[in-house]
Amino acid sequence: MIMLSYQTLWLSFAATVMAERLFMTEKPTFFKHCTADMPDYEECYKSNLQSMLIEYKNGIPGLATGDKFEPLHIRRIRIAQDELSIRLKNVTVHGISGANITKIRHDPNDYTFRAQIFLPALRLTADFRANGRLLFLPINNSGKLMLEARSVKLAFLFTLRLQDEGNQTFADPRAVHSKIIEIGDFHLRLRQFLAGSAELEDTINELLNELWRDVIEVLRPTLENAINTVTLARLKSVLNFIPANYFISDIPSAAKLYAEDVVEVP
Numbered sequence: 001m002i003m004l005s006y007q008t009l010w011l012s013f014a015a016t017v018m019a020e021r022l023f024m025t026e027k028p029t030f031f032k033h034c035t036a037d038m039p040d041y042e043e044c045y046k047s048n049l050q051s052m053l054i055e056y057k058n059g060i061p062g063l064a065t066g067d068k069f070e071p072l073h074i075r076r077i078r079i080a081q082d083e084l085s086i087r088l089k090n091v092t093v094h095g096i097s098g099a100n101i102t103k104i105r106h107d108p109n110d111y112t113f114r115a116q117i118f119l120p121a122l123r124l125t126a127d128f129r130a131n132g133r134l135l136f137l138p139i140n141n142s143g144k145l146m147l148e149a150r151s152v153k154l155a156f157l158f159t160l161r162l163q164d165e166g167n168q169t170f171a172d173p174r175a176v177h178s179k180i181i182e183i184g185d186f187h188l189r190l191r192q193f194l195a196g197s198a199e200l201e202d203t204i205n206e207l208l209n210e211l212w213r214d215v216i217e218v219l220r221p222t223l224e225n226a227i228n229t230v231t232l233a234r235l236k237s238v239l240n241f242i243p244a245n246y247f248i249s250d251i252p253s254a255a256k257l258y259a260e261d262v263v264e265v266p
Helices: 006-012 041-055 198-210 212-239 254-259
Strands: 015-018 021-024 072-081 084-094 100-106 113-134 142-165 168-191
Touching: 041 100, 041 113, 072 212, 142 212, 142 254, 168 198, 168 212, 198 212
Parallel strands: none
Antiparallel strands: 015 021, 072 084, 084 113, 100 113, 113 142, 142 168
């Protein structure tokens, strides 16, 4: 793996404005040349996506709206379902840059792809406000939240739409569908939500952590929706800045790909 300093990357990957789009003008040296006729094509594509997470964990030079992968900062997340509503603010997530993309399955007809990702460790901190009931515990307060998860396996389906602009083609993400496959261990800590009742706080945290698998199952739909929203927003920012042929060297233009879907009727 080629390790480059932030300053070197900045000098190497100058960006320019073309038809109102800011984009990376030089292919990163750590991206491999991947073509559809390669026997290990999907492994090559996976390698480029993995390299992006590692090399750009501190941000993508030239992308003004891009944020770091490590840590990942999110302004707000809302989790709402049945008997519980949770609002998270000032969210910080550690561990994304350690993600290991274990499998890629790619559809050359529309450039959607499926991926399986393993996260060795994930840590999230945030300010929270909760209203409702989690399992049998009433939580109607605000405070601080700390969440740690280990050995997290996720599956994703990414739907993309190619876009041509000038001489470049970009893969614009249109939808993300995630599934939590497995979590090896989980620890949740809520703090400062029962002023003057530290003992009761400890009791509630102890119960939640004893029943963490039930907590995950209860929150699964809204957790997956939150993952979808955050992933889609970040991926749009990145893939609308890095041309698609940097990841897949022989990707067709949008005009060519979608022209093949048009059937002329005499």
